[in-house]
Amino acid sequence: MSISAAKRVRSKRETYTSAHGGFRKDLGCYFRSNWEANYARILQFEGKHWMYEPTTFHLDEGTYTPDFSVEGIEGFIEIKGRIDDEIAMKKVKAFIIKHSEISVIFIGPKEYDELRKHYKKLVAWEGK
DSSP states (O other), X not given: OOHHHHHHHHHTOOSOOTTOOEEETTXXXXXXXXXXXXXXXXXXXXXXXXXXXXXXXXXXXXXXXXXXXXXXXXSEEEEOSOTTOHHHHHHHHHHHHHTTTSOEEEEOHHHHHHHHHHHTTTTTOOOO
16 A cells, blocks of 8 residues: 555545545545545455555656556556546656556546446445
């Protein structure tokens, strides 16, 4: 778990930010968004062992912390609601260049919508 994630877990912030970040009691973890929390619920439902923000990579300019590592999947999973977020995408691209041996699977709006259609009634789904 990254240092920043560990701090959030210890603080157990209950209030959500504008991105719907906050501590989820059902998952026992802080998530930056309800998309990430919903994805964790899907993994839990599917019986997959997962870790949220398992490690932070140091880049030439800043750091990058992938969202999930999941058993049986090499590399990381990144949930991106706003693919046009220039700063976040710059970090991801820098990570891919520096660590080309590590794969990153992106779940964007289209993929997330498919997950929602399938799992919304099966897990404690947040949001629309």
